[in-house]
């Protein structure tokens with residue numbers, strides 16, 4: 001099964017899941033079991049499923065065949081080489097291939113001059129007017145190829161401009177650019193490119209990131225801090241004709257095998273094995289030679305040999321275009337595709353599955369709790385009324401007194417609930433004072449100033465360390481409040497369950513661990529780059545140091561924004577069932593009282609009333625059954641593994 005087919009199966013799974021959730025949403029609305037919060041959560045869940053994107057990044061030194069491999073894996077159906085691929089440096093800027101149906105097919109290009117400002121690419125994404133937009137004519141493969149060639153464009157600037165834009169000149173490292181005799185330097189014309197292209201896989205949410213070689217990645221902090229670590233798969237490409245060079249190794253260590261980085265979904269490809277194909281050698285000799293090279297790479301990268309995939313991207317592309325299965329097999333591209341889909345899709349499915357299962361589970365429990373408590377209240381009312389059959393006025397009066405006392409007790413209990421609600425809002429305010437963005441903004445500003453004034457590397461590292469310490473403190477203080485809120489809600493849930501028979505279960509938990517981990521990751525990254533930053537500072541490239549910091553600060557802010565949203569959602573989740581059930585219980589008590597009162601006035605309505613209630617009881621039981629059927633269907637879809645082989649069985 002090719003990656004394309006696996007991916008299609010995954011998209012199908014996702015859309016089935018979406019249908020199940022829509023059914024649940026409609027059913028809840030029809031049966032008046034929804035409220036504003038439930039609707040919002042289901043809509044957000046559906047949006048997330050709908051927008052769900054899968055990021056695959058290709059990283060390597062220049063000319064290793066990244067663009068060619070993307071062409072071979074994803075674009076062979078177009079019968080031509082879509083992304084420009086040629087000897088020497090070709091892809092000059094990070095290039096994202098994706099599809100956003102809200103925009104026409106086009107290539108968006110961010111001018112390299114924007115590097116002079118502190119703002120990262122993420123910031124610029126919010127301002128479309130800063131990008132040059134070139135329409136993409138998808139009807140013609142040639143026109144499309146022509147347009148995609150923009151990613152290879154360069155311009156010539158003088159030395160000072162190149163330096164101001166953060167290019168490394170002179171002999172300082174492997175990433176250095178060459179200064180011509182006339183003092184001019186050739187630099188990329190664009191800083192970032194986004195290709196909006198209605199390819200079937202991209203339409204289903206795949207995002208491909210092609211990066212330029214020559215360690216250009218290092219100069220865009222967004223790539224190293226956000227795009228690469230968040231990619232679901234990263235393919236690191238080596239070429240058989242060059243082996244593992246120093247600069248390959250530098251990229252590997254810095255961007256893929258980085259400390260604290262994810263290990264899952266990282267694949268190493270040894271490209272251009274067709275260089276070994278030699279008519280004078282036997283198949284076995286060729287295989288042996290390729291295996292030997294794989295072994296060498298494995299040694300240097302310190303990986304098991306079976307994690308390195310030898311391929312020929314170019315022959316794979318040709319084989320697909322000319323429909324030559326023997327050549328395709330020989331290119332070994334299908335093996336790589338299989339490994340990629342095995343790494344990629346189950347991991348992605350797991351994330352979506354956990355998210356959906358969590359949400360659906362909570363909403364199910366809430367609706368069920370509501371129905372069950374209605375049913376319990378109704379049954380109590382029914383048994384009360386049944387007992388009244390043939391009883392005299394005195395007994396009816398006694399019953400009325402009993403319900404009235406119960407109602408009074410519940411109302412007294414409510415006072416405690418109101419008190420809890422006010423403590424709850426005090427604690428919530430405290431929580432957001434720590435977790436909120438105002439404090440973080442002030443911290444970012446003071447760190448920015450400290451860094452601008454820094455002249456020694458120690459000052460720089462102290463400013464950064466302080467930034468992380470204070471951010472981490474904010475999280476740990478928030479944790480204290482979260483625990484307190486949880487304990488309080490647990491106690492009140494229990495109290496209302498025991499004293500008034502409310503069916504509340506136990507309040508959902510909330511953890512800030514993932515945000516702590518994110519801070520750890522960012523700090524590790526900063527620590528490993530502190531030296532580079534200091535070098536920049538020494539060479540009076542302070543604005544670059546600033547750019548690094550701005551990107552880190554942006555990532556920390558993102559983590560806090562997520563944590564805030566997550567916390568808001570959690571607070572609603574633990575308060576909402578309480579509010580609903582209290583309201584519900586009040587209504588039931590009122591109904592019971594009214595019902596007995598009516599019977600007190602005219603005993604002949606008793607049978608009629610029992611009949612009515614029995615009917616309501618049947619409806620409620622039926623609703624519980626339908627709810628179980630709908631959520632059971634969703635759970636069934638969740639359990640299904642995305643395996644095209646299974647799908648084939650189903651299709652037969």
Ligand SMILES: Nc1nc2c(ncn2[C@@H]2O[C@H](COP(=O)(O)OP(=O)(O)OP(=O)(O)O)[C@@H](O)[C@H]2O)c(=O)[nH]1
Pocket residue numbers: 060061062063064065066067068069084085086087088089090091092211212213214271272273274275311312313314315
């Ligand atoms: N023999 C052989 N050549 C290949 C193969 N894959 C790519 N090439 C050639 O290698 C050169 C570089 O390929 P690209 O796809 O441009 O490499 P890249 O990694 O994208 O390079 P940059 O965009 O410059 O970073 C081109 O001339 C390709 O034709 C392969 O499997 N075998």
Ligand SMILES: [Mg+2]
Pocket residue numbers: 066067068084085090091210211212
């Ligand atoms: Mg390229």
